Amino acid sequence: MVKKTTIYDIAKVLNVTAATVSRALNGNKNISEATRKLVEETAASMNYRPNKLALALKSGKSNNIGVIVPRINTNFFGSVIRGIEDELNPSGYHIIICQSHNDETKELNNIESLINLQVDAIFMSTSSKNSKQFEKILSKNIPLIFFDRKKTMSGVSSVTIDDYSGGYMATRHLIEQGCTRIAHLASGDFAIEIFHDRHEGYRQALIDNGIDYREEYVIHTRSSISEGKAAVTELFALDEKPDGIFSSSDFVALGVIQELKARGLRIPEDVSVIGFANEPFTDFQELSMSTIDQFPEQMGRLTAKVFLEQIESPGMVQIDKKVVMKPELIIRNSTIKKKLAEKI
Amino acid sequence: MVKKTTIYDIAKVLNVTAATVSRALNGNKNISEATRKLVEETAASMNYRPNKLALALKSGKSNNIGVIVPRINTNFFGSVIRGIEDELNPSGYHIIICQSHNDETKELNNIESLINLQVDAIFMSTSSKNSKQFEKILSKNIPLIFFDRKKTMSGVSSVTIDDYSGGYMATRHLIEQGCTRIAHLASGDFAIEIFHDRHEGYRQALIDNGIDYREEYVIHTRSSISEGKAAVTELFALDEKPDGIFSSSDFVALGVIQELKARGLRIPEDVSVIGFANEPFTDFQELSMSTIDQFPEQMGRLTAKVFLEQIESPGMVQIDKKVVMKPELIIRNSTIKKKLAEKI
DNA sequence: CTGTTAGCGCCTTCAG
């Protein structure tokens, strides 16, 4: 059996018209119980499936949501997507995944593709520095919702955690542990708001506690273990070496820990280290790592909910709801000098 | 601007017909250079985007691939999907993600949905015990390709690692370390081939080395840390407690390690532990864990390649190519009694 | 080189 069966096929068999079949299959009330049953049975026996593509073309609604993330194989983004999927599936939506690979051009291509695919909305954790390209989406009247890496734009909703507060909490925690020379590793460009905000939180926490902000303590990296190691090399070439490091990425923080150990430094006694994201490995590794939890799965669910609310709102106006989740400080052995109860 | 612009809109502006516009935009040669330019310019100025939905309906080809996985937020499945995406994107395909949550019914629903969406193929890591439902896919003439958790079916390609050999290698390694009472934790039903095969490899390795296979040493779990702990409790209630544990899941193995430690047992001196999948945390954790690498990203790429080959084959016959990748034994501290050089 | 026509599969008026 090769050809897919359409409502015409089953109409022909029953000597009725396609309209009748359509009505029977869609719960239209203007139809006799007898023919409805008949249609349903033959449809089943002929292994009929509605063609959603035709439906989508007709209705202008594809029931697909495009999701753009830098990459999909981290626990964070995987979990966000899981949250989105779980929340949206019951409403009949499907999600199309695109990876930007942290590349602005690729992200733009992804947007083009998704628009062409007639997605009903785009959820995005952006890697772009400017936001002009997003107007293409809005001009097409496609709802755009940012999660995690957002841009501030009117008419666009977003779901994020309070990154400023996360940066502040992490830094204050280091100060409370007695650190006075605290470095910050920014795992992305400050044009991306989350990295900007985490840095601002860091800076403000220093100021509020009478500690000077020093440019040489702020290093930009990419989010990788190796760049964490390189950053340590750079920091420890300074005259005044840091005694605390706040990294905006768990992966970078892991590299930091590895490099510090290689240099024979004790953690947290000599240097305290805290990351960001609560990736699972932070809890399992040799030295469990303090970090900031972002609740990715819930972030995904919230993103989906914001969308559902928006399309169900009367007139489907472009509301811009800014949902800000509270991050949570997770304290583990990489920052606590008084030994915690042995883990595990 | 709300309404999306179609080729009719731009045809009207230029006083030509839609067919001309279509030709101009698609590199058809039967058209004058002048009108082509004109069309292209006005198309651009009107912010025109081709509607892929219409194209898909017309051509019967959606350029979408459905991918079904148990869950998306593990490194393994995330990486497979990344591999698929990276390989397929350049060919203009997009992927639609579905999660089965390890539930046969949900998986069936996913299949139905994907068929209705007119996907050009379905890639699946199945959670189903029987394979009858997959005939729906084939009867619709939709290519089906399994990866990782496959079913053996004629006319269906698959990309897997050699799980039998992985189980064999893991078990033999434990034996070589001097273990004689080796338990196996199967993190899934034997009706799913990978778990069956890993167990068979385990069994054969025992036999080949003159060790009796004992049913009480084989425990079925779900893939979670807590069930790993529970399994240890069960095993250590036996009279002859195991001195080696091969788990078919890294997560379960992690639970095993945690529980063994809680009981004051030394790893690997008292009990050696090996997992399966090479999830990143296995390398970072307190006691680095031996495991089997499955090369998930490459598995994704291969799956995509098998599909591309298939659709490019003359006549697009249903070939069933069975690609079997070689797993790799990763030896770390959880099994090596002679201390390795201090890691990190 | 360009216009006309038909149709992909479905739904939705409008008649009967």
Added chain:
DNA sequence: CTGAAGGCGCTAACAG
């Protein structure tokens, strides 16, 4: 209650 006709956006013959 059911049939006929039109259209969603696009392409592919077939004419001219």
